[in-house]
Structure formats: C-alpha cells, structure tokens
Amino acid sequence: MSQKIAIVVQRYGVEINGGAELHARLLAEQLSAHYEVDVLTTTAFNYYRWANHYTVGTEIINGVRVKRFSTIMSSKRQLRRALRGIFGNKKYFKLLARLGLLEFLDRKYHIKTPSKRDIDYWFVKQGPYCPDLITYIKTNRDNYDAFIFFTYLYYPTAVGMRFVPEKSIFIPTAHDEQIMFTKPYEDIYSIPAFIMYNTVAEKNLVESNFKKVVNNSDIAGLGFSAAAVNLKNVDLSENMDLSAPFFVYIGRIDSNKGCDELISLFEKYAEEQKNVRLVMIGTNYMGVEENKNIILTGFVNDDTKNFLLKNSQGLIIPSKNESLSMVTLEAMAEGKTVIVNENCKVLKQHVLDSKTGFYYSNYEEFKVALNSTLALTDASKVKIAERAKAYVETNYSWDNIIEKFKIALQGIIDGKYNGN
Template sequence: MGLKIAIVVQRYGLEVNGGAEYHARILAEKLSGKYQVEVLTTTALDYYSWDNHYPLGEESINEIKVYRFATIKQKSKKYRTAKRAIFKQKKYFKILKKIGIFDFFDRRFHITEVKHSEIENWLISQGPYCPELVNYIKSNGRQYDTFIFFTYRFYPTVVGMPLVSDKSIFIPTAHDEPLIYTEPYKDIFSVPRFIMYNTESEKRLIENVFKNHTKHSDIAGVGINKYVGEGQALPDSIEAKKYFIYIGRVDKGKGCDQLLEYYIRFQQENPQYKEYKLILVGKNDMTECYEHPSVIYMGFVSEELKYALLRSARATIMPSLYESLSLVTLEGMNEKIPAIVNKKCEVLYEHILKSGTGTSYDSLESFCSALKTYITKSDEELKEEGEKAKIYVAENYTWESVLAKFEKGIDFVTGFIKD
C-alpha cells in the first residue's frame, strides 16, 4: 500500500488524554487511507510519571499497527539539577548576583554555559526515556519512507529525529513558553527535512526565535469532522444550556487552577446565576481541591457522553496559556458552541478574532463579564453565533486540505518534489 510512514509520538491510545496525542492518532488513521502507517510509541499512559502501563510490543488500534517500547524512570535529583542548569538557576548564582560578581564570573568562566551532560540529563528526565524506541529508529530507519515526529520537547523527538533527519516531518506543537528558549531545543527546528505547523502564530514564533529553522514548511492543523456517533442523553443532574464546559487535562499546566478560582469567585459574587454550572471533563490531576456546588468534575467520559455534554453547553472555556491549536475548541465551534478563551494565548485568541465569534478574558473582571455575556444571550443570538463558528471551522480545518498538505510534504521528503 504505497509508501511506509512511521509516526513517532510519546503516548498513543484511545484512553490517552492529550491534544498532541489525539492529533497523532487521528492523523495516523486518516493517512492510512493512502499510506502504510505504523506508530512508534511508549508503554506510558500518564505523562507525569511515564510509568509503563500498556503491554510491550505490537498491537492494533483502529487497524493501525502500534509498536510500544518501555520507559525507564529516572531519579528526580538529576531532573532538578538539570532543570536548574538549563534555566540558569543554579543555587550559587544567587549568591554571586547578591555580591555583584556574577557577570564577571560568567564572562571569565562561562558559568551559565549548559554542559552536554546537563542537556542529556534534562532530556532523559523530561522523558519519556525510552532508549529501545530510539534504537529501533536507528536500526530500522531504512524500512520507512517518512517519519512524522510529534512534539518538540520530549526525548523521542529530540534524540530520535536526528537519526532520520533527511526523511522526517516535524509537527512541533510549539507555543510561547519558557522551555522553548532553553539550550536543549536551540537546534531542534533545523533538524527535520520539513516542518508542518498547526497555526500561523506557531510558524511566526518559530521563525522569529530560531534563525536556523528548516525553511521547508507548511501550515496544516487538523481536519475537524462532525461527530456522527450515537447520541446520548445528558445525565439527569445536568440541564442543557445551564453550564459552561472545559474538556481536557484538568491540571495547573492547562490553567485549570485559575479557571476554578475565577468561576468560584464569579458564583460568590453573582448568586443570581447559581444554576449555571462549570463542568470539567477529563482526568483530574489537580493536587489542590476546588469544591463548590456549581463545579462538576466528570472525569474521563466516553465519546458519546463527551459530545452530548459539548453540544448542550452554553459555551466552552479554554483557560490554557500554552496551546498550539486546541482541538477541543475547534470541535466545540464545529458543534456550533462558542468559545471563551484565555486572551494571553495567541493561538486561542486568533480563533476568536478570525471567526468573529466567542470572547476572551485576561483578568477576573473580564472572565466574569464573558460569563455574563453568554448567560444573557438569547437562544437566537447563540444560534447565529454558533453558525458563524461552524463556518470558520469548515473553511479552515477540513481533512481534504490537511491531507493534501501532508501528501505534498511527504512527496517532498521522499524526493517526488524537488527542492
């Protein structure tokens, strides 16, 4: 069946709750219509610990062949030491700065220079540390025509992609965060043969920050299809259009701590809206408990229930500062549900500006104002806005256009299109 493609991603599975990982899975399934697609991944389910969860070896998921390799856990002390080095926060730096001789010592002895061993320890500790996956790429690189690597920050990409750089397509899922400016990643965007960005803002970020980036690239994103599975009724305790919804990992890294603080403040200050709930769908990784009568944690749910909840929401809320696309925001818009997003995330804010729908917030005051706006909108206003949101997705995120771009990228990497 045509060319053989390997997709390399840190986690893979129907239960995996992550945007890049879901992107990898649906892309694999779509590309399999034309190519022989295999996935190289780890046995991890959880991205905090990278503990081995799935069985080693080969399995099939939705008719895609998946090869799983074990992860090896590293000592947290090495992680802490490496983190201080790459972020230039070694303990004795504070002392040198306090007594006014830091700059002299750095000029004279290059004390902020990050050592190769520190970079290596960072990548191993960042994980998932899976040397057998990297060895497989090294030993079997010739049997694949193209490798597609997901996510700039993790070990399989940073260590594995240079082994097959001439036949690799890189999907960075990058965003403006402190990590991207550190030493381990300074050359990563010059390694692949081709980069496939998710958004214009991601492309601008990389090309402005990394002057030695690969010049061959395109912007594809993903295709968003209307969910066609069986419908499901809402739970009896949940009333349609009487709630806002967040779907994704429930953790601080996604801004959920601030979301919960803001929503509880909103309820405390606006008791007249107490019937409007905040529903959170996804695994709860928050260590701090935010309990309130208006907050409902659903945990991991089926696709049928997820879409039932999505379609009956007043609006979605995406509080994350760091998104490279936000599939769930687009899925909501495709279901005619407007989005309330964190204005400080350029990718999310661009969805709002370009679609002419939804709204954004950058403070408690603007968050509360956004909720009031959607609580007071009439059914007709919500319907009109929903139609505009759906049109935006249809015009910008179709699988037909996405796959055409990937086919062109694969043709370039394999030599069918000349440099």
C-alpha cells in the same frame, strides 16, 4: 508496494484524549487510508513520571499498528536538577554569587551556559526516556519512507529526529513558554526536512524567535466536523445535576492548563450569578473537589463528552499555552460559543478570525464573557454557530489537511528537501 510512514509521539492510546497525543492518533488514522502507518511510542500513560502502563510490543488501535517501547522513569529531584542545568541556575552558583565570583567566572568560562552534558541530562530526565525506541529508529530508518515527529519538548522527538533528519516531518506543537527558548532547543527547527505547523501564530512564533529554521513548511492542523452522538453510549453520573445552565471545560484538569485560575474565577462568578455551573471533563490531576458550582466527570467516552458539549452554553479554555487547541475547534464545529484566555495568541486568533466567541484576561472580562453568552438570543446563537462552523470548515477540513501531508511526504520521498 505502499509507502510506509512512522509517526513518533510520546504517548498514544484511545484513553489519552487531548493534546498532541490525540492529534497524533487522529492523523495516524487518517493517513492509514493512504499509507502503511506505524506509530512508535512508549508504554507511558501518565506524563508526570512516564511510568510504564501499557505492555511493550505491538498492538492494533483503530486499524493502526502501534509499537510500544518501555520508559525509564526519573525522580522529581533529578528533573529539578536537570532544569537548573539548562536554566543556568545550579546549586553551587549561589555560593559563587555570595563570593562575588559568579559573574566573573561566567564572563571568562561561560559557566551559566548549559553544556552538552547538561543538555543530554535534560533530555533524559525530562523524558520520556525510551532508549529502545531510539535504537529502533536508528536500525529501521531504511524501512520507512518518512517519519512524522510530534512535539518539540520530549525525548523521542528531540533525540530521535536527529537520526533521520532528511526523512522527517516535524509537528512542533510549539507555544510561548520559557522552556522553548532554552539551549537544548535552539537548533531543533533546523533539523527536519519539513515543518508542519498547526497555526499561523505558531509559525510566526517559531520564525520570529529562532535563527535556524528550515524553509520547507506548511500549516495544517487537524480536521474537525460536528460529531454525532449515540445516546446509548452517553454515561452520566446519577448525581450529576444539569438542571441549571452550564459551561464546559474539556481537557486535563491541571494547573499547567490554567485550571486553578478558571476554578477561582468561576467560583466567584457562580456566587454572584447563583444559577450556573461549570462541568469539567477530563482526568483530575489537581485533586479538585466537586461542589454545587463545579461538576467533575473524570475521563468519559466521546459520546458523553460530545453530549455535554452540545448541551452546554459554551466552552471555556483557560490555557495560556496552546499550539492549536483541538477542543476549541471541536466546539466551533458544533457551533458553540468559546471563551478563551486572551494571553494565548492561538486561542485569541481563533476567536478573532472566526468572529465568534470571547476572550478575557481578568475577572471583569470573564464575567462579561459569560454574561454575554448566557444572554444570547436564539437568533444570535444561530448566527454565531454559522460563523464558527464556516471557520472550521474553511480552515480545518481533513481533505485539505491530508493533501498537504501528501505533498510534504512526497517531497521527502523524492528527496526534494535534502540540503536544508
């Protein structure tokens, strides 16, 4: 009888083509060759309010069984209230401060410290709040040999992992952001039996900032290789002008991903350079309008995405917060130059370790990076491609990654990690 694994993640679907959700899907599909795999997820597609989009129940996606549970949405007002609670900034604190009582009451009663009620409220309102999923985990814990939980931030992991700690592998996808260091998450790295980090930078971030971290861990990430493109499936808009050299951005078009800054920098650069474009591939959450310098594709299929990446000058990733950046590694696997935000330690480390690409922290560095990429000779492009592909092949092959998961999963099944 095959061993049965549950993968718990906040969203799941072929239409969700980035971040932890894509990571979860690719890992589930790889593990399904060795284990019986169930994905436990929600009916949400949009991560802003977690509205129910998919149908409750079970479906098969690329050979993997997916069980979906409904969400209960929160309002923006409730989320703001939850944020004030965990950051110790409740509305009535302003009145207490004006009366000169806030610091006195905090010293005496610790009123700024989030209470258990504040923390519980945060988890529910941050979401996706899916109590049926948690009930399923509690009532079916003995039907699975192990659980793999994705992403420290969200309700399914932050709450669900506590009911199966000795059976849990935790993939935190942690990055240096303010919310990570708040009270709701101070003990989350001590709960699971095993932590599988994406990068050395992520492991160092966690272990240098949290007192309670389990000893059992490894670094895996995802497997990548150059993708074949079926030209029959490439779907480009008739109005898409790719006659000029172009760079690509791939991912959510979202201010949280640094897209507002990227657009501002690129618009300035394009006015100086005149004959260069930025193709932004992904769902437009910012209401960005297309112009002669910026081409928006919306969500596209993999063949279209890979076609645009292969034919681009390189990939630009402006995000300051990444725990792995799959699209960066995809670009490297294609041998493409990557240009990344220096303020993201993970992205910068990819560039340094691979000895390819560029990083920037201001417009002048951004300009130099793009100019240098455009000026590369064919011979230089070949050398960069060789180094980038070698970096990915050495550090991110599926064979090595699945072997690491097999070792971790067997340790959980054998009870090796009990007593953390």
